[in-house]
Amino acid sequence: MKFYQKEIQLREYPRGYHLITNSILEVIHEINEIKIGQLQAFIKHTSASLTINENADPTVRLDFESHINKMIPENMPYYKHDYEGSDDMPAHIKSSILGCEVQIPITNGQLNLGTWQGIYLGEHRNFGGRRKIVITVFGTSNI
Numbered sequence: 001m002k003f004y005q006k007e008i009q010l011r012e013y014p015r016g017y018h019l020i021t022n023s024i025l026e027v028i029h030e031i032n033e034i035k036i037g038q039l040q041a042f043i044k045h046t047s048a049s050l051t052i053n054e055n056a057d058p059t060v061r062l063d064f065e066s067h068i069n070k071m072i073p074e075n076m077p078y079y080k081h082d083y084e085g086s087d088d089m090p091a092h093i094k095s096s097i098l099g100c101e102v103q104i105p106i107t108n109g110q111l112n113l114g115t116w117q118g119i120y121l122g123e124h125r126n127f128g129g130r131r132k133i134v135i136t137v138f139g140t141s142n143i
Contacts, residue, residue, distance in 0.1 A: 002037075003138045004030040010131045013123045015087070017053075017061035020133075021118040025111070028135050032109040037139015039111060042101040044132045047091035047125050049098035055118025064122075068094055091124035098122050106139055 008027050010020065024041055025031065031039065043050050054060040072093050074086040081089045102119055105112040121131065 001138060002030070002033060002141045003136070004028065005134065005136045007132060007134050010121065010133065012130050013121060013128070015123050015126050015128070016065045018121045018123065019055055019061075019118045020121045021055065021111075021113075024119060024133070024135055028137055031106060031111070031137050033142050034106045034109060034137060034139040035142045037106040037137065038103055039106055040101060040103045040136045041119060042134045042136075043121070044134065045095070045100075045128070047088065047095055048128055048131050049095045049100060049122035049124065050102045050133075051098045051120050051122060052102055052104070052113070052117050053120055054116050056116050061120065064120075068097075072097075085126070087124070087126050091128075094122065094124045106137065109142060 006027055008023070010023060024039075028039070041050055053064070069090075072090045074090050076089075079089040081092070104119075123131070
């Protein structure tokens, strides 16, 4: 078994959903050494999320943002945690619902995603800043 781990800091993204599959693959070249294994990506924040969904049509990401904002609105009178802004508490809820990690099979040195699948960063804050992600790759070696 081989294990590799790197931490990356993404550029700042605006609020919404963003494909980051290539940003992850660009820094973890060791994936090529794995015959059968897993890639885990973990975001070190409580107001952003990671998920997997469609990577072809950008309107899917727009619909994600529209829908989740209706499900989890800002400025609700029952929110107590509001001193960081009206987008903060909803961002924590969105992060918990969508999750802070994804795990993807690796087969013959490549992510074994479906044809239209990609890794999304869910940026739930208006000004979230540069998000940090820990990437762990492990599995049996091709070498």
